[in-house]
Amino acid sequence: MVATRHRPPQTEFEASPSTAPLAFGASRSAASTRPALIDCDLHNELHGDVLALVPYLSDRWKRHLETFGVRSPAGGFFPRFMDHREDARPPSGRRAGSEVAFTRSQYLDPFRVAYGILIPLSPAASQQNHEFGAALATACNDWQVAEWLDPEPRLRASIVVPIEAPDLAVAEIRRRAGDPRFVQVQFTGRPQEPMGRRKYWPIYEACQEYGLKVISHAFGSYGQPITGAGWPSFYLEDHVGPAQAMQANIISLVTEGVFDRFPDLKVISVENGAGWLPSLMWRLDASWSLLREEVPHLQMAPSEYVRRHIWATSQPMEEPHQPHQFGEFIEHLGSLADHILFASDYPHWDADQPDEAFPVRLAPDLEHKIYYGNAAALYGLGETK
Amino acid sequence: MTSLSNTLRTETPLAAGNVTELIDGDVHNVIPDTHALFPYLSDHWREHITNTLFKGVPETSYPRWAPTTERPGSELPNWRQAGSDLSVVTRDVLDADGLSYAVLCCTYAIDSLHNPDAAIAMARAVNDWQISEWLDKDERLRATIVVPTQLPAEAAREIDRVGDHPGFVQVGMPVRSAVPYGSRLHAPLWEAISRKRLVGAIHFGGAPGTPPTPSGWPSYYLEEHVGMAQVFQTQVVSLVTEGIFDLHPDLRVVLLEAGVTWMGPFLWRFDKEWRNLRRLVPWVKRAPSAYVRDHIRLTIQPVDAPPSDIQLRQAIEQIGSDEMLVYSSDYPHRHASEPSRLLSVVTEAHAARIRSANARALWKLT
DSSP states (O other): OGGGOOOOOGGGSOBOOOOOOOOTTOOSSOGGGSOOEEEEEEOOOOTTGGGGGGGGSOHHHHHHHHHHOOOOOOSOOOOOSOSSOGGGOOTTOOOTTOOHHHHIIIIITTTTEEEEEEOOOOSGGGOSSHHHHHHHHHHHHHHHIIIIITTOTTEEEEEEOOTTSHHHHHHHHHHHTTOTTEEEEEEOSBOSSOTTSGGGHHHHHHHHHHTOEEEEESSOBSSOOSSTTOOOSSHHHHHHTHHHHHHHHHHHHHHTTHHHHSTTOOEEEESSOSTTHHHHHHHHHHHHHHHGGGOTTOOSOHHHHHHHHEEEEOSSOOOOSSTHHHHHHHHHHGGGGGGEEOOOOTTSTTOOOGGGOSSBOOOHHHHHIIIIIHHHHHHTOOOOO | OOOHHHHHHHHSOOOSTTTTOEEEEEEOOOOOOGGGGGGGSOHHHHHHHHHSSOOSOOOTTSOTTOTTTSOTTOOOGGGOOTTOOHHHHIIIIIITTTEEEEEEOOOOOGGGOOSHHHHHHHHHHHHHHHHHHTGGGOTTEEEEEOOOTTSHHHHHHHHHHHTTSTTEEEEEEESOOSSOTTSGGGHHHHHHHHHTTOEEEEESOOOOSSOSSTTOOOSOHHHHHHHHHHHHHHHHHHHHHTTHHHHSTTOEEEEESOOSTTHHHHHHHHHHHHHHHGGGSTTOOSOHHHHHHHHEEEEOSSOOOOSOHHHHHHHHHHTOOSSSEEOOOOBTOOOSSOHHHHHHHSOHHHHHIIIIIHHHHHHTOO
16 A cells, blocks of 8 residues: 555665656557556647638527627736647647547557546636537537547546536536546636636536546636735646645535545546645644634544545656655555556647656556556546456 | 754754855744835825725735634734744744744735825835834845836846845745736846845736736635645746747846746656747757756745655655755745745755855845
8 A cells, every 4th residue: 555655675766767758659668568548638629720620509699609700808828839739739730639549540549548537628717708618518528528538438428517607507517427537527726716716606516416527627717816825927837736726625525525525526636747746734623723723613623634635647747856755755645645646748848758657767656557457447448457 | 933954953953154054035024014114105106095995915925813824833913913023033934943044035915006196105115114123124034026016127127226235135026917927028137136136026916907827817725835836836937948948148037935846747748848849939949858957946935845754855856956946944934834944855955055055146135
């Protein structure tokens, strides 16, 4: 058990060979030699931005889209140096990640992806017009069924909902709940209010009712700055920021007593890293030990809620300055190491090649858990085929 | 109260030299009430405070009666705020701990004042009050210049006004700000700090009127108390990314009351992002951790320690430098564990640095 393991000998954590990153598809080892994996952050991209959804919109919302476009709170965009991985662009020239056939041949097959959890990055959740946001969400989910889930049985998907209009979000959850290929409900990285706030409880209630997980994927907001100190200047800051943003959401979920109210709820932090989890748990417990009078509804130490209810995906995995410190990180996670899920973030520019996602070679049992077992247990998916 | 230095004297074998010296890098001097500033305000502002709804700044960062605001034993009679009485600070902190220096950090929330004239006048009054009622009365004290951080040019004027006073060693900046401190909007502030060879002191709290999380306003003080660590992380990212330490190569910044154990894993992530994205910020020539280790210091209360001493030592070692930590009591605030716990898990040489050498280097105390 990882939870009780003492500090492993140095040899168990061998530093990765310092070779250049590989292009997707130009892998070092043959597919047949790889163990199967579950990818918990796989992106199905909308080609032409929202135009991919036009066939799935009603005439009323098509006209709206043509006339007014998508309108989210503006001013939060940090231009970066590239779009997605150029080597993941399909031969058609469309956007990387926008065609299931190419995702299959370039990624799912060679890397033996047993299951891939789709996370579409749509503008639905951040629309100022909530009715339009709900229409976009429904269209996006229909698009996922028709163009991703139906053609590819290894895929599972996240339900896109207009989170800032919880009644409309719950309606969309009910619409999808009968399709077991939808496994979770998707929040942006920075909802309009901290994730534990009362506003979102109807969404959590529906998720618990249908056994759906909740994810918060890095980035995306309702116009709030990426930091608790206002808007930064550079994309580098925007790209470090999700780690801080997700911590605020976890603090809120725990403190508000969401997990007492919805004891079966499971929340997955996606693309926010995980190195911050130990210190966050220590700080939560330290502050709570003095301030618990303010939150008498909490039934146990905050870290215990984190251990029971929070999961985190690997990419972008922190890279400790010394290889042995990765082992310390796993030890500091303790039982929470069973909640770390492999994620590639394919086909984004910072995606992790599954063979090279960690800065050290993982011990075999830990490797199996992170790449497969933890996600299989969480999502109720089958063991390795 | 238990004296830290007495505890250490009985528990820690002492090496030669001045290893017993203790410098406290974070003690809070509190303005008892707005009237205490009247001698340092003009007639205009005295009248304004007396006759209007303006009664001074709000103190939301430290709720008056929260268990974290005043530690047991620090309370004063007649509902006076802990930390507002020099004689008590002298007895319970300076004398009890045998300090050679205490660095005062007044957290009066000038940043909450939207009226620029009020902010300027109140900041000046606070600094004049600090000189007359604290610095002039005990030579072991050093203090923090309080400035209107929301008005960087005016902040610079105040730094120029009082920055040559030998008692002032740093400029206070509440960690919560409307715009991150590395932004070019704040350039005059950093130029003045650098010009006067002072330290930039980013401290817990702040009331800029903007939310403390990237998802808006939380419900509980507990959330802000825990979440302040993430705001500190943001400010470190901003300072390094904007090239503040390239512009001011001798600049030193101290994070007061920020927590300690988050720093190592935070640097792992920041370094990784810089490696991937450094072409967008070509002036950032070295890994962020190198800038942080050269320029940024942390006071050690609170620590946010794990239950295991071994894990605490590992978390401290993950920071990767024995020059970054500075002893603090954070008097009169209360935290979950005593600073002696951290000192007990590091090597004796490291503990000695934390107790005084790092503080001497940071604030150039001689």
